[in-house]
Amino acid sequence: MPLTAIQDYFTGDHAICYGCGSDNAHGLQVRTYWDGQYGTFHFSPQDYHTAFPGVVYGGLIASLFDCHCIGTAVAAAYEKEGRPPGSDPLIMYVTANLNVNYLRPTPMGSELMLKSHIIEQKGKKTVVACTLSADDTPCANATVVGIRAT
Numbered sequence: 001m002p003l004t005a006i007q008d009y010f011t012g013d014h015a016i017c018y019g020c021g022s023d024n025a026h027g028l029q030v031r032t033y034w035d036g037q038y039g040t041f042h043f044s045p046q047d048y049h050t051a052f053p054g055v056v057y058g059g060l061i062a063s064l065f066d067c068h069c070i071g072t073a074v075a076a077a078y079e080k081e082g083r084p085p086g087s088d089p090l091i092m093y094v095t096a097n098l099n100v101n102y103l104r105p106t107p108m109g110s111e112l113m114l115k116s117h118i119i120e121q122k123g124k125k126t127v128v129a130c131t132l133s134a135d136d137t138p139c140a141n142a143t144v145v146g147i148r149a150t
């Protein structure tokens with residue numbers, strides 16, 4: 001697994017995203033570690049991320065999927081072009097579609113693991129699938145359609 005997350009290569013206007021921007025002090029700080037096959041991200045929900053007692057808020061989960069999957073699309077695109085991550089010209093994707101299945105309540109108090117992989121890379125479009133697990137139990141999964149913006 002790389003030591004640097006794909007989002008850590010982003011600067012300026014590309015580092016202000018609420019989900020993953022390193023310059024956004026109020027953001028979620030999503031970080032995607034891409035190993036060429038999977039993207040991995042760990043997140044520990046805080047007390048204020050709750051929906052109701054003991055259960056993580058679903059909108060937060062959607063946000064984690066969103067930025068982690070877009071980060072996966074960006075990292076995989078650099079790899080496909082044989083270029084170092086973050087190198088110019090910058091590769092950036094935006095979310096066209098985010099589809100989340102909530103399989104069971106996601107417990108507060110556990111570290112969450114998101115694991116993503118590429119389903120399709122074709123033209124401007126990349127489709128990414130991701131599973132969110134707590135204590136090795138899948139709690140939600142998602143499919144994200146990313147469209148290349150730059």
Ligand SMILES: CCCCCCCCCCCC(=O)SCCNC(=O)CCNC(=O)[C@H](O)C(C)(C)COP(=O)(O)OP(=O)(O)OC[C@H]1O[C@@H](n2cnc3c(N)ncnc32)[C@H](O)[C@@H]1OP(=O)(O)O
Pocket residue numbers: 010013014015017019020066067070074090091092093094095096097122123124125145147
């Ligand atoms: C360095 C990094 C920095 C990164 C800096 C940090 C970035 C963090 C990113 C966070 C993620 C976000 O929240 S991004 C913000 C939320 N998203 C947005 O605001 C995007 C708003 N929507 C748009 O701008 C537009 O609709 C686009 C760009 C998504 C698509 O418009 P378009 O360019 O006209 O696309 P178009 O040519 O028609 O379609 C291209 C392909 O995508 C498919 N497609 C288009 N829309 C959809 C859709 N909703 N659902 C499924 N598939 C779709 C088409 O079928 C086609 O597939 P085919 O025929 O080729 O098979």
